[in-house]
Amino acid sequence: MEKKKLVVIGNGMAGARTVEEILARGGGAQFDITMFGEEPTGNYNRILLSNVLNGSYKEDEIFLNPLSWYEENNVRLLAGKRASGLLRRAKLVYGEDGIPEHYDKLIIATGSRAFIPQMEGTYMPDGSLKPGVFVFRSLDDCRQIAEWARGKHSAAVIGGGLLGLEAARGLQNFGLDVHVVHIGSHLMPQQLDPGAGDILRKSMESLGIKVHLKKNTTTIIGPENVLGLAFADGGNLECDMVIISAGIRANWEIAAGCGLTVERGIVVDDQMRCADDPDIYAVGECAQHRGHMYGLVAPLWEQAKVLADHITGKNTRAAYHGSKVATKLKVMGVEVASMGIVEPQLPEDEVVQFSEPKRGTYKKLIIRDGRLVGGILLGDISKAAYLIQTFDRNTPLPEERLHLLFDIGDPPKQVTFAEMSTNTQVCNCNGVSKGALIACVNSGKRSAKAVMDATRAGMGCGSCKSMVAEIVEWACGGETEEDPSVHYYVPGVPLTKPELIRAITERELKSVSAVFDYLAGGKEDAASKPGLASLLKTLWKGEYEDEKDARFINERIHANIQKDGTFSVVPQIPGGITSPAQLRRIAFVAEKYHVPLVKLTGGQRIDLLGIRKDDLPKVWHDLDMPSGYAYGKSYRTCKSCVGSDFCRFGLGDSISLALKIEKEFQGFDSPHKMKLATAGCPRNCSEAMVKDLGAVAVEGGQWEIYIGGAAGSSIRKGDVLCKADTHEDVLMYMGRFIQYYRENAKYLERTHGFVERIGIEKIRSIVIEDSEGIAERLDREIAESKAAYKDPWKDAWLPENDNQFASVLPILQ
Amino acid sequence: MTAHSETGHSGTQQGATNLMTEIKLGPAANIPAGQGRVYEVEGERIAVFRTRGGDVYAVQAECPHRGGPLADGLLGGTTLICPLHSLKFDIKTGAALFGDCGLKTFPVAVDASGQVVLLR
Ligand code: SRM
Ligand SMILES: Cc1cc2nc3c(=O)[nH]c(=O)nc-3n(C[C@H](O)[C@H](O)[C@H](O)COP(=O)(O)OP(=O)(O)OC[C@H]3O[C@@H](n4cnc5c(N)ncnc54)[C@H](O)[C@@H]3O)c2cc1C
Ligand code: SF4
Ligand code: FES
Numbered sequence: 001m002e003k004k005k006l007v008v009i010g011n012g013m014a015g016a017r018t019v020e021e022i023l024a025r026g027g028g029a030q031f032d033i034t035m036f037g038e039e040p041t042g043n044y045n046r047i048l049l050s051n052v053l054n055g056s057y058k059e060d061e062i063f064l065n066p067l068s069w070y071e072e073n074n075v076r077l078l079a080g081k082r083a084s085g086l087l088r089r090a091k092l093v094y095g096e097d098g099i100p101e102h103y104d105k106l107i108i109a110t111g112s113r114a115f116i117p118q119m120e121g122t123y124m125p126d127g128s129l130k131p132g133v134f135v136f137r138s139l140d141d142c143r144q145i146a147e148w149a150r151g152k153h154s155a156a157v158i159g160g161g162l163l164g165l166e167a168a169r170g171l172q173n174f175g176l177d178v179h180v181v182h183i184g185s186h187l188m189p190q191q192l193d194p195g196a197g198d199i200l201r202k203s204m205e206s207l208g209i210k211v212h213l214k215k216n217t218t219t220i221i222g223p224e225n226v227l228g229l230a231f232a233d234g235g236n237l238e239c240d241m242v243i244i245s246a247g248i249r250a251n252w253e254i255a256a257g258c259g260l261t262v263e264r265g266i267v268v269d270d271q272m273r274c275a276d277d278p279d280i281y282a283v284g285e286c287a288q289h290r291g292h293m294y295g296l297v298a299p300l301w302e303q304a305k306v307l308a309d310h311i312t313g314k315n316t317r318a319a320y321h322g323s324k325v326a327t328k329l330k331v332m333g334v335e336v337a338s339m340g341i342v343e344p345q346l347p348e349d350e351v352v353q354f355s356e357p358k359r360g361t362y363k364k365l366i367i368r369d370g371r372l373v374g375g376i377l378l379g380d381i382s383k384a385a386y387l388i389q390t391f392d393r394n395t396p397l398p399e400e401r402l403h404l405l406f407d408i409g410d411p412p413k414q415v416t417f418a419e420m421s422t423n424t425q426v427c428n429c430n431g432v433s434k435g436a437l438i439a440c441v442n443s444g445k446r447s448a449k450a451v452m453d454a455t456r457a458g459m460g461c462g463s464c465k466s467m468v469a470e471i472v473e474w475a476c477g478g479e480t481e482e483d484p485s486v487h488y489y490v491p492g493v494p495l496t497k498p499e500l501i502r503a504i505t506e507r508e509l510k511s512v513s514a515v516f517d518y519l520a521g522g523k524e525d526a527a528s529k530p531g532l533a534s535l536l537k538t539l540w541k542g543e544y545e546d547e548k549d550a551r552f553i554n555e556r557i558h559a560n561i562q563k564d565g566t567f568s569v570v571p572q573i574p575g576g577i578t579s580p581a582q583l584r585r586i587a588f589v590a591e592k593y594h595v596p597l598v599k600l601t602g603g604q605r606i607d608l609l610g611i612r613k614d615d616l617p618k619v620w621h622d623l624d625m626p627s628g629y630a631y632g633k634s635y636r637t638c639k640s641c642v643g644s645d646f647c648r649f650g651l652g653d654s655i656s657l658a659l660k661i662e663k664e665f666q667g668f669d670s671p672h673k674m675k676l677a678t679a680g681c682p683r684n685c686s687e688a689m690v691k692d693l694g695a696v697a698v699e700g701g702q703w704e705i706y707i708g709g710a711a712g713s714s715i716r717k718g719d720v721l722c723k724a725d726t727h728e729d730v731l732m733y734m735g736r737f738i739q740y741y742r743e744n745a746k747y748l749e750r751t752h753g754f755v756e757r758i759g760i761e762k763i764r765s766i767v768i769e770d771s772e773g774i775a776e777r778l779d780r781e782i783a784e785s786k787a788a789y790k791d792p793w794k795d796a797w798l799p800e801n802d803n804q805f806a807s808v809l810p811i812l813q
Numbered sequence: 814m815t816a817h818s819e820t821g822h823s824g825t826q827q828g829a830t831n832l833m834t835e836i837k838l839g840p841a842a843n844i845p846a847g848q849g850r851v852y853e854v855e856g857e858r859i860a861v862f863r864t865r866g867g868d869v870y871a872v873q874a875e876c877p878h879r880g881g882p883l884a885d886g887l888l889g890g891t892t893l894i895c896p897l898h899s900l901k902f903d904i905k906t907g908a909a910l911f912g913d914c915g916l917k918t919f920p921v922a923v924d925a926s927g928q929v930v931l932l933r
Binding site: 003024025026028029314315317456492513523524525526527528529530547548549550552553556561563564565803806807808809810811 | 836837838839843845846847848850851852853854855856857858865873874875877879880881882885886887888889890892893894896897899901911914
């Protein structure tokens, strides 16, 4: 296939990101890509320029795509070359040097530039800015400012917006006396109301920045270089340098020059195409979509995705519908977050407000129809993340408004389904609204499962499943039908778990394909495979015939898949206990394989994220540590606290118990993951009471065993199963419960659901009092599973076949 | 072993075989039964699957949803589940079994010597 020519004008945040998105969709095979970049470098994170100026980042730390990236990805970057003209009929873009580039598809991502208001004395006769006058947009500006600032005494920033304040704070870093000169009556007028602006002014002044409001600068004084500013009211201000930060203007000239529609920016449709030419796209700050221009990066990420989907043909129906914007000020010592409108606009808009000027705290929410349409947080922005999300998703707010502004103990109340509006998003993973669920019920689906299958609601993280079921029931008027398959262990084999276990053991079915052959009429069902594999492994242990295709990719290659198709590797670190030698090996591996992220997990272990599939066996080999099973529906790990060896409160040896637990249950397949913990006393530092299984040391040398705890998407304190006298007893009772759970839980039923369904009394009578006479058998099964343990990372030495870990197979002619 | 070329507009069916080139991808046995593997053909990434029944099918390598690696998915019959967010596809027709964005398919077959052959 002949590759098409894609030319991109502008190598900034939008241009480079769009190219990344295109490459991620296989666009490298469709296009030869050439980029014009006026700046001589690769693409850097412009947002962080404020941090470079204030000294918290070095220049080379802000690069997103260094020059090597372009080479590695076969992108031809004309660095330092400005595109100066465009001939649409001939499909040519001209560089400043007059050399044309032909394109089949063109993307304009020229961003914007600083707006310079009319002021006398801004320019020298040759048209250049007067020495000492700067704008703040590029790395080059940043360097020039830093160079000039050295040895000077005072600086003025014209413009009291977000950028101006960040620049002012940055200039203080050079030991300058810093002034902010603002034409309006309060700071950050785009994001704040006067009340908040006033508090912000005080906060800035307390940092030593002098703020001058309602000052219209008419002249930059000084014949050769900057000496001061003169204002319309007759006043003036001495200073050695000026940074103009009075807004931005889109760079649309190249588009207007060839007849494309331009208003304030280059006008694009929902696919980011120019109105008049389907082969030309515009993206980022230079683009105008449905009348809106965006000066923040979040919207342009969304735009880049849609553009890439469309241009590569991956999803020609992708559409950009505009973005809601929220901002935060990046000035150390001053916390500001803002979203949406700053003043009520309609009579029915409701305002919730709190102000404590002395402490610099101000909070204001504007609510319309029970939803957030605007918000300002100053001083304390602890609720910002929640509010921005609510604002962004347009989810209804709880009736109880106080909780919106403050964390006060108890969680907000549930809204009832009737009062919940139809477009409330119920499933946040797959974007399914209450209305979509009702429509699905009305179309004839009368069971929760049928509705979930049809809408995919509840099929993401699963945390909304019970709400989906309740809404379905409510929408059916309480008359839901039962889908018989909800009783099956897996959807593709029409048997309940006990029936299935019986059939499997009677016929000695040891592989997933054998189960399909004998119990499902030979019909394979993809979604049923992992559940069957897990059960067969539990029943047959070492005799189970492993068929890799039956396993979810994680269990097929013993690592957790990531959004970009790479994998994460978590070695076994029982109880969080490691050693310098292990840490050295981990460090060695992280460097050798260029691991992009090394992270301490919530499970007291170390996660190496972003590893290429092909490297996995090598990584395991070099680590020489057993798998931590962080990917499996299986026993995961046992957390632990310091316990009696070191802690002044420790009642029991939680560390050595955790190590024994790990040895006992490592690698066990189970209906869902099992996370364990041991705590040396009821202070519960390792969170043992909210684990699938936990052991907590109590006074009197005993251990309390908790089961069915949860602190993930559901939160539940575990039930006490029993007290045990010794570590060995803890292992025995835990083992019995684990085996009972493995045999009786539905696939993907966590212990908290299982314990609630069966009831703690019944479990206790079976596991502790042996009411069914199966305790001995459960113990035996556990011992056999333990004996069948094999570290899957030994696959590194003995792969299933040569290409188990190959991301691409070579073509052998 | 049966061979399949199911794109509906495949060259063979329109009698335009002479326009198509045959590309040998290597022995079918390189793809374990019930799994998929990726090949890069003239710069395009293609996922080739071998069902437990022995048939081979080829589709685009990346999921149209968010680019999930389809060859790492779960296969049952000709139903494929993407490993990232579990969208389902029929690899025989490319049809999406949920949602509306399907997969590009490629005619592919196993020849007499057991080689996987892709027609382009
Ligand atoms: C790495 C880690 C986050 C971290 O950086 O700390 C993590 C990462 C993931 N968790 Fe977790 N969880 C991690 C600790 C936890 C914890 C805390 C803990 O283990 O002590 C919880 C709450 C306890 C619990 O499990 O209930 C937790 C509750 C979840 C849940 C919700 C489970 C539930 O039913 O409530 C999921 C979703 C699921 O299992 O379906 C999940 C799923 C995931 C997955 C595997 C999502 C996925 O399928 O890809 C994440 C993998 C990220 C990746 O790309 O590799 N993770 N996750 C933690 C690994 C711990 C470890 O060493 O093994
Ligand atoms: C100091 C600072 C702090 C910021 N802080 C934040 C923040 O906290 N949060 C936030 O969301 N946003 C912030 N922004 C805004 C954010 O950086 C921009 O929204 C974003 O960079 C816009 O991306 P873009 O690609 O459209 O434009 P740019 O990143 O400006 O890229 C455009 C590129 O095109 C080049 N170019 C222009 N014309 C031509 C031509 N004819 N030929 C070749 N090349 C050309 C330019 O030189 C530039 O490199 C900040 C901006 C600045 C300056
Ligand atoms: S690591 Fe856990 S909490 Fe974080 S995004 Fe992934 S699943 Fe969600
Ligand atoms: S990427 Fe395939 S389902 Fe999301």
